[in-house]
Amino acid sequence: MPKVIRINMTDLSVRIDEAPAEWAGLGGRALTSTVVAAEVPPTCHPLGPNNKLVFAPGLLSGTAAGNAGRMSAGAKSPLTGTIKESNAGGTCGRMLGRLDIKAIIVEGQPVAANTWYQIRISASGVVIEPEVETVGLNNFAVLESVARRYGEDKGVITVGTAGENMMMISNISTRDPEGKLRSFGRGGLGAVMGSKRVKFITIDQEGTRPVPLVDSAAFKAANMVFTKALKDHPVSGQGLPTYGTAVLVNILHEIGGLPTRNFTSGQCEHHDMISGEHMYDTIVARGGEPTHGCSLGCVIQCSQVYNDKDGKYLTSGFEYETIWAYGADCLIDNLDLIAECDSVMDDLGVDSIETPVMFGVAMEAGILKFGDGVEVLRMLREEIGKATPLGRILGGGTGHVGKTYGVTRVPVVKNQAIPAYDPRSVKGIGVTYATTTQGADHTAGYAVTANVLNVGGKVDPLSNEGQVELSRNLQIATAAIDSTGLCLFIAFPALDIAECLPAAVDMLNARFGGKLTMDDVVGLGKTVLKLEHEFNLAAGIGPEQDRLPEFFELEAIAPHNAKWDMDQKELATFWNF
Amino acid sequence: MWITVRLFANFRENRFKEARRQYPPGTTIADVATELEIDPGLIGMIFIHGRAAELDRVLGEDDVLALFPLLGGG
Structure with a gap:
């Protein structure tokens, strides 16, 4: 049975539960946002004991699915005051998938302000110990220290000194397959980890077996279609690999x-x-x-x-x-x-x-x-x-x-x-910045696709027409993709190659034995956005904050002399779904 | 008439980054692509003075034409 690990930093206790049945179809962002929305008081101080830091691998994490190496981190953000999900590559998502761990929930806060802790997670359980050696050190030194003390093959989730000092610009970093760093970048989540005095978490997948598949032949077949689409599309198959x-x-x-x-x-x-x-x-x-x-x-x-x-x-x-x-x-x-x-x-x-x-x-x-x-x-x-x-x-x-x-x-x-x-010259992305539950974030609904790149249709970037609908559709799809562990860049082939996204749904069904349809996946995206939005409203982040800074309306930008001039009422129609 | 042509990504290979070139009146973007031996099917984005344009667009004096393959990022 999939497990949920709860780590209470107030009394340094650990609880390992079976994942509730209603979380069966949730992973990644859907799960971190579900936990934060259900368990974190929206009005709490993000750096206080009532915030929770949630890590969740995606639904396809640990399988052989192409580009399924992303994992989500979520909490109430100290930077934005909103709910936050940030995802990263690295090795931990895959390991957690193999360990059958659906979520790690870090709760509470140590009473002693100056004691730091390390957390080690493996198939045999969870260990919390005081940490001294790496306190005050930055991420590369943490990786070296962890490799020396616990082995090179461990997954690592860590904060540098910025996170220790609870800076709003801090992120959470994670080890990649070559021992370098990837980041849960946005929203100051490093400060949340620092506020819980967790310097690093290690993941050990020793003794685990490949993730079980309900229908491995169907999974393999769907994965072939999926990876072929990624390789065939000019953006994911040629442009990104060559030029980044x-x-x-x-x-x-x-x-x-x-x-x-x-x-x-x-x-x-x-x-x-x-x-x-x-x-x-x-x-x-x-x-x-x-x-x-x-x-x-x-x-x-x-x-x-x-x-x-x-x-x-x-x-x-x-x-x-x-x-x-x-x-x-x-x-x-x-x-x-x-x-x-x-x-x-x-x-x-x-x-x-x-x-x-x-x-x-x-x-x-x-x-x-x-x-x-x-x-x-x-x-x-x-x-x-x-x-x-x-x-x-x-x-x-x-x-x-x-x-x-x-x-x-x-x-x-x-x-x-x-x-x-x-946002004055690419108005679709302006709608995303203004309306996303995350604070300004291009990845939340990457309207640059149809506005500029001619992927997934064409919408004039300098006109307001069609931008709200474009951003809404992309934000819904993104919330769903962020829940699977798949990299968002699969959206480039998915928007243009008909069999790409259905193949991803086929992989989900082959993994879990369900009968999900494309409509269900879209429904998941809508549900995630709505529960994030409700959290924000309850946190006091209302529609008056769904707007761009005033200078975008006052100052025209070269070369098109463009200003931001979208009607606030039109922006508010974003939530009509 | 004179046109400034800018090429990007792999379109630059064995060609150029930017060149000022002379074409007869009535030249379309597709004509320029053909002359440069760029397969129109590989063109992902076309901009004239920073605004999107189509292959059959007839060029005018001093137009700045930018040709990109299909690309993305984020």
Whole structure:
């Protein structure tokens, strides 16, 4: 029977229960949000004893399904005050699937403020012990320490010093198959883990067997159809493996949707220096790997290994959003410096969207100069890394820095930084930023597909028409995909190749023996969104917060002279489903 | 007439990043693709001055044409 592990950090007790029958069809985001909505008081302080930190593998985790290596983390977010789900690759989701653990729920809070703990989960049970060695250390040192003490093959979930110091920009990191880091990036979840004084969790899959399948022949057949679709589609089969997500830099520049110099232009002069094409050439010239996966079983392989000038490893998982934010929004025209920032952010455990967007506002505030990547690195290491008073101000995130320094051009929704697509020139993604239950988040309903990329239809990015419906359909589908453990990038083939998504549903049925249809999967997405929305309403995050910052209405952006002009009443129709 | 043509991703291989090129009046985007030996079926995104355009669009003097294969990310 699938298990649920409850770890109470107040009295350091562990309870292992059979998963309730009503959770049978839930995994990933559906399960983390169900638990948070049912068990966390919406008005609680996110860093207090009543918040819960929930980890859940997806429904297909641990199977051989292509691209099923994602796992979800959920809680009430200290950054947004909303419910939060953030998912990452790495090795833990697969291990939890094999261990038949449906969820890990970390509850309560130690009374003694200065005692830290480690948690070790294996087939034989759960151990909670005080942790000393890695306290005050950052993520790469934690991985080394865990490997030395407990073996190289363990899954690891960890916070760096940013999480220990409960900064709003902190994330939770997890070990990938090559011993590097992947992140549950958004919403300050590292602070929630830090508030529970959990430095790291290890997962040991020793002694487990392959995940049982009700119909293994049907599973295999469906997985073949599914992975063929991933390989056949030009985006998932060629573009992403070659250029990674940074291929978007030149596309967004071309259409005037690349937010530049703290969202004051839609185009960036040095776009080619920070483009996916330039990154590919650099990686190949230095003997890195342009094509690389974040988890076992990944078919798309959008990650990469980026080496420095001397051919030594510098970073991996080097994403468009990070490169855009430092490269265009902060005007740093040097990809090596940005790669170093990426590595330092991984080590400290800070969100690679919230942090650089915050620096864009800090630059506008005059704390440092636009384009000064060397000073960004210093501030990451010496201020944020050492939790100095300035470091704590910066560590409070984009909205916090804007308030502290009296900046009005502060790109956040529900206090979470707006990512790499300007909502004035890509209006569909603006609807997603405004309405998603998560605070500004492009992945929640990636309307860039039909607005710009010509995937899943075409909707004019500069017109308001059709954007609410587009965003709604994508948000529903995304909530469902986030519940399966599948990577969101399967949406590119799924939107264009008819047999792709039905094959994923066939895999679910072959795994569990159910009779799910596509309608059921859409229904799951709707249910997840609605329960997240109800949590937010009860937390005091109402419709008046489903909006973009005022400066998007006041300031037209080059080159299309576009403003955000969607009627608030039209936006509110988002929830009509 | 003169057109600025920008190519991206693998369309650049054995071609160019950006070039100013002369075409006769009445030239369509499809004509430019044919001349550059780019299979129109592989074109994912077409922009003129940053706005989406179709293959049969007739180009005008000083148009800036951008051609991308089908790409994505996020």
